[in-house]
Structure formats: C-alpha cells, structure tokens
Amino acid sequence: MAEAMIQALLSKKLVDPKNVTVSEPRQKRREELQQKHGVNVAAKNPEAARSCKIIVLSVKPQDLSSVLAELKGLLQRGQMVISIVAGAKIGTISEGLAHNAVVRVMPNTPAQISEGISVWTATPDVNQDQLNQTRTILQALGKEIYMNDEKFLDMATAVSGTGPTYVLLVMEAMIDAAVHLGFPRHIAYELVTETMRGSIIFAVKSGKHPAELRNMVTSPGGTSAAALYELEKGSLRTVISKAIWAAYERSKSLGEERHASMRS
Numbered sequence: 001m002a003e004a005m006i007q008a009l010l011s012k013k014l015v016d017p018k019n020v021t022v023s024e025p026r027q028k029r030r031e032e033l034q035q036k037h038g039v040n041v042a043a044k045n046p047e048a049a050r051s052c053k054i055i056v057l058s059v060k061p062q063d064l065s066s067v068l069a070e071l072k073g074l075l076q077r078g079q080m081v082i083s084i085v086a087g088a089k090i091g092t093i094s095e096g097l098a099h100n101a102v103v104r105v106m107p108n109t110p111a112q113i114s115e116g117i118s119v120w121t122a123t124p125d126v127n128q129d130q131l132n133q134t135r136t137i138l139q140a141l142g143k144e145i146y147m148n149d150e151k152f153l154d155m156a157t158a159v160s161g162t163g164p165t166y167v168l169l170v171m172e173a174m175i176d177a178a179v180h181l182g183f184p185r186h187i188a189y190e191l192v193t194e195t196m197r198g199s200i201i202f203a204v205k206s207g208k209h210p211a212e213l214r215n216m217v218t219s220p221g222g223t224s225a226a227a228l229y230e231l232e233k234g235s236l237r238t239v240i241s242k243a244i245w246a247a248y249e250r251s252k253s254l255g256e257e258r259h260a261s262m263r264s
C-alpha cells in the first residue's frame with residue numbers, strides 16, 4: 001500500500017522523489033525501492049521519521065507496536081502521522097508515539113491502481129494545512145471521504161475496506177456458475193467481469209437507486225424474476241448484511257485487543 005501511495009504521488013507529480021524517504025528493514029527491498037522510484041531510503045524508522053513533515057505508517061498490524069515503540073517521543077510539533085494500519089485506533093497510535101497529530105485512514109485494495117476509496121478522520125491537533133495535505137495524498141489513491149468521528153472507521157472497514165472481498169467472491173461464484181452452464185472459463189471470466197463493470201458504471205452514471213434499475217429489467221414471469229426468487233429464497237440480502245456486521249464487530253474487537261496489548 002505504501003508503494004502504491006508513493007507511485008501515485010510521484011506519477012501525479014505531487015511530490016518530488018527526493019522529498020520521500022522509505023523506511024524498510026530489508027536491504028534488497030530498500031535498494032529495489034530506491035532504484036525504481038528514486039526515493040531516499042532508511043534502514044531504521046527513527047532515521048526516516050525525524051526529518052519528515054508527514055509520516056505514513058503502513059506496516060502490518062502485528063508489526064505496529066514495535067514501530068510505535070521505536071518512534072515514541074521522537075516526533076515534534078508540526079509533524080503529522082497518517083496511519084493506514086487496519087484496526088489501529090487513534091488512541092493506540094497517539095499514546096504509542098506520544099504524539100497528538102494523527103490521521104487514521106481505512107483505504108481499500110483498489111487504491112493500488114488509484115481506484116480506491118478511503119475513509120479517514122483526524123485528531124483536533126491536525127491543522128488545516130495538514131488536513132488538505134492528507135486529502136491530496138488520499139486523492140492520489142482514488143476517492144476519499146472525511147468523517148468527523150472515529151467510529152465510522154470500523155464501519156468503513158466492514159463496508160469499503162473489506163468490500164472488495166465480497167465483490168470478488170460474488171464474481172468468482174458467477175464465473176463458476178457460467179462454467180457450470182458450459183462456457184469456457186476465459187469466456188465466463190470476461191462475461192462476468194464486463195457485466196459487473198458495466199452494471200456499476202451504469203448505476204453510478206444513472207444516479208438511480210439499484211432497486212429502480214433492477215425493476216426496470218425484471219419483466220413479469222421473466223428470467224430476472226426467476227433468478228431473483230432463488231436469490232431471495234437463499235437469503236442473499238441477509239447473508240450480506242450478516243457478513244458486513246461480522247466484519248464490523250471483528251474490526252471493533254481487533255482494535256480493542258490491540259489497544260489492550262499495547263498498554264500491557
């Protein structure tokens with residue numbers, strides 16, 4: 001995700017590579033990133049963080065506590081931390097760093113091709129310039145939505161952060177069904193992905209509610225009606241609702257667990 005962010009910022013010329021420093025523990029990867037993007041590299045987090053105005057935390061959640069411990073007390077007023085670490089609460093990060101200017105973001109996987117949607121929030125210590133800088137960085141990854149309460153981050157984790165998983169599973173199920181009918185797999189793939197892509201663009205461009213568009217193509221006694229009957233009988237809506245709720249509950253409990261483990 002950090003590399004996607006760097007790539008997007010550099011390709012849109014929003015930052016000069018010489019103003020970017022990547023902290024990366026593996027030497028081979030450091031060299032690779034330096035060669036590919038022309039950025040500065042550092043082997044240690046404090047070395048990278050000391051001189052930067054914006055520090056992006058993009059490690060796996062299990063590596064976060066050691067990174068916070070390395071940086072604790074080092075950051076100065078005027079520096080801002082942007083965390084994209086899933087489930088890491090603002091309190092965990094600001095306590096762990098002893099620093100109050102923190103932005104928490106929930107991006108999603110399509111950010112890797114600048115087609116993501118990020119939901120974010122910030123502490124009151126993040127000033128207007130820093131809010132604008134955050135918005136610019138996140139817009140390089142796709143769309144962004146600011147929410148004024150951290151509680152929306154767990155909700156966003158369940159809807160948009162985890163969302164690509166649900167879409168990909170539906171995609172996979174439709175491809176398998178098309179193969180079951182008799183289509184060769186590559187044709188099944190194209191039929192399904194183009195149908196999904198076209199339907200989404202159609203829905204967004206029409207500005208209409210999905211139910212309205214769906215009703216337009218559901219003729220009495222027709223194929224859509226027959227398929228919808230089976231989808232409703234199989235409780236598709238309930239299953240989706242339960243899945244998103246389960247992801248929400250899991251996001252909240254992971255955040256609590258991490259916060260508790262950092263304090264112990």
Ligand SMILES: NC(=O)c1ccc[n+]([C@@H]2O[C@H](COP(=O)([O-])OP(=O)(O)OC[C@H]3O[C@@H](n4cnc5c(N)ncnc54)[C@H](OP(=O)(O)O)[C@@H]3O)[C@@H](O)[C@H]2O)c1
Nearest residue numbers: 001002023024026058059060061063084085086107108109
């Ligand atoms: N991928 C997504 O779509 C997505 C969506 C939402 C949120 N997120 C969040 O984004 C964060 C990054 O995810 P990712 O998928 O990009 O993970 P990733 O590919 O594993 O990237 C993590 C990076 O951190 C480096 N690293 C490990 N330990 C470190 C340390 N102590 N100090 C500095 N760097 C260290 C790793 O280096 P090595 O390669 O050398 O191990 C790796 O380059 C995660 O917290 C995840 O929850 C990701």
